Amino acid sequence: MTNDTWGRVRQDLLKAVGKNNYVTWIEPLEFERVDNGVARFNVPTNFIGNWVSRNFGDQIQQHLIRAGAPVERIEFSVPAGAPRPMTPAASNADSGEIRGTTPVRHATVKATSGDLPGAPLDKRFTFDSFVVGKPNQLAHAAARRVAEGGPVSFNPLFLYGGVGLGKTHLMHAIAWQLQNDRSDLRVVYLSAEQFMYRFVQALRENGTMQFKEMFRSVDVLMVDDVQFIAGKDSTQEEFFHTFNALVDQNKQIIISADRAPGEIKKLEERIASRLQSGLVVDLHPTDYELRLGILQHKVEQYRESYPGLVIQDGVLEFLAHRISTNVRVLEGALTKLFAFGSLVGREVTMDLTQDCLADVLRASDRKVTVEEIQRRVSEHYNMRMSDMIGPKRHRTIARPRQMAMYLSKQLTSRSLPEIGRRFGGRDHTTVMHAVKRIEELKAVDNQIAEDLELLRRMLEA
Numbered sequence: 026m027t028n029d030t031w032g033r034v035r036q037d038l039l040k041a042v043g044k045n046n047y048v049t050w051i052e053p054l055e056f057e058r059v060d061n062g063v064a065r066f067n068v069p070t071n072f073i074g075n076w077v078s079r080n081f082g083d084q085i086q087q088h089l090i091r092a093g094a095p096v097e098r099i100e101f102s103v104p105a106g107a108p109r110p111m112t113p114a115a116s117n118a119d120s121g122e123i124r125g126t127t128p129v130r131h132a133t134v135k136a137t138s139g140d141l142p143g144a145p146l147d148k149r150f151t152f153d154s155f156v157v158g159k160p161n162q163l164a165h166a167a168a169r170r171v172a173e174g175g176p177v178s179f180n181p182l183f184l185y186g187g188v189g190l191g192k193t194h195l196m197h198a199i200a201w202q203l204q205n206d207r208s209d210l211r212v213v214y215l216s217a218e219q220f221m222y223r224f225v226q227a228l229r230e231n232g233t234m235q236f237k238e239m240f241r242s243v244d245v246l247m248v249d250d251v252q253f254i255a256g257k258d259s260t261q262e263e264f265f266h267t268f269n270a271l272v273d274q275n276k277q278i279i280i281s282a283d284r285a286p287g288e289i290k291k292l293e294e295r296i297a298s299r300l301q302s303g304l305v306v307d308l309h310p311t312d313y314e315l316r317l318g319i320l321q322h323k324v325e326q327y328r329e330s331y332p333g334l335v336i337q338d339g340v341l342e343f344l345a346h347r348i349s350t351n352v353r354v355l356e357g358a359l360t361k362l363f364a365f366g367s368l369v370g371r372e373v374t375m376d377l378t379q380d381c382l383a384d385v386l387r388a389s390d391r392k393v394t395v396e397e398i399q400r401r402v403s404e405h406y407n408m409r410m411s412d413m414i415g416p417k418r419h420r421t422i423a424r425p426r427q428m429a430m431y432l433s434k435q436l437t438s439r440s441l442p443e444i445g446r447r448f449g450g451r452d453h454t455t456v457m458h459a460v461k462r463i464e465e466l467k468a469v470d471n472q473i474a475e476d477l478e479l480l481r482r483m484l485e486a
């Protein structure tokens with residue numbers, strides 16, 4: 026095979042994979058040679074090699090064969106001595122010097138910790154003040170592992186969950202602990218919005234090279250609320266390159282978002298895939314026990330500021346029951362209650378709570394979760410909760426499962442893919458089919474219509 030053949034194959038691949046993929050993945054490949062049926066390519070980084078191999082390997086091979094090069098296998102390797110992506114050289118990392126590659130290969134910039142682009146950390150957001158319960162235990166365990174600063178075992182750590190469930194708190198906690206225990210590490214935390222702001226500023230001031238070097242020199246990068254960059258093309262592009270450069274250097278990345286990578290609209294496919302390549306953990310909506318735990322923890326903290334304030338038994342339980350899953354709202358309610366109680370100099374009774382928090386209580390009238398629906402429906406039809414998410418297809422199980430899917434669509438704001446995932450990782454088309462089927466049955470089968478109505482009333486009670 027000659028370079029000409031590869032030139033023709035590249036043209037075919039451009040048509041087959043589209044311009045975006047082509048520019049990112051195919052263009053950087055440098056054809057080396059074919060020996061013993063193995064086509065060898067040089068790639069600038071291992072990450073690109075692995076990615077291309079996994080996602081485009083078969084296509085490239087087929088096109089090569091079609092172009093008359095009977096290759097049996099393709100191999101990608103980073104040539105020895107190739108310029109590495111900008112890496113803080115171990116020997117001069119301490120001095121703050123960074124070696125770059127290509128146009129500015131020999132440039133050095135100062136990037137002492139004072140220059141690092143991070144946002145300040147909130148003192149209150151530590152592991153000590155984070156209350157662990159079932160809904161967040163996985164996220165907490167993963168965050169703890171990353172905070173140990175040991176060898177990178179999953180990259181990135183992607184934390185996602187609804188508003189006010191503790192994503193920022195966990196990221197700050199990781200940063201605090203790393204700063205404490207591993208002061209040699211350059212840890213940067215910032216929101217995706219700040220990342221964009223920094224980038225735009227660099228563009229405006231002709232400082233993109235410095236921007237790149239600064240971000241590529243960190244040891245641990247945390248980007249909060251990454252959904253913000255969706256639809257912002259050049260920021261996404263830059264984020265993607267920063268991300269790849271850091272992963273290639275085996276530097277830890279931690280990302281948070283309000284939803285799973287695949288569900289962030291207008292986020293480029295290649296970025297979404299990259300974000301899913303490490304460990305993706307979901308902070309579930311808080312449950313009653315966790316809310317109560319958080320309230321008790323907060324009360325302990327407030328004791329210092331409000332000595333002598335008495336809270337009647339049952340008040341915390343009442344709040345944990347009645348206030349929505351968002352911890353920020355829960356904390357706000359408690360703060361208001363303490364402030365009010367100490368102002369009027371009275372014990373915090375149930376009456377005072379209801380008066381003082383009437384608006385909050387009204388606003389957070391309980392929202393139904395998919396799990397509650399599954400539990401209620403299982404109880405109603407006398408089946409095991411595990412069968413809701415299990416593979417059994419017998420009508421006595423499949424029908425209630427479809428009803429639970431239907432109710433989840435009606436009573437929660439979860440999307441079809443999210444519902445599918447909560448039913449044992451089923452596809453969204455399965456949920457769509459269930460919803461349609463139950464709608465049809467409801468119109469002709471009185472028993473089903475009545476059951477659904479009863480379940481709905483119980484769930485919304």
Ligand SMILES: Nc1ncnc2c1ncn2[C@@H]1O[C@H](COP(=O)(O)OP(=O)(O)OP(=O)(O)O)[C@@H](O)[C@H]1O
Pocket residue numbers: 150154155156157161186187188189190191192193194195283319352353356
């Ligand atoms: N498990 C927890 N234990 C103690 N406090 C918590 C817990 N979860 C959340 N909080 C508190 O709730 C508030 C909101 O949390 P945080 O800002 O981390 O939420 P978030 O998930 O980042 O939300 P957003 O999407 O709005 O940014 C913070 O004050 C945080 O300390």
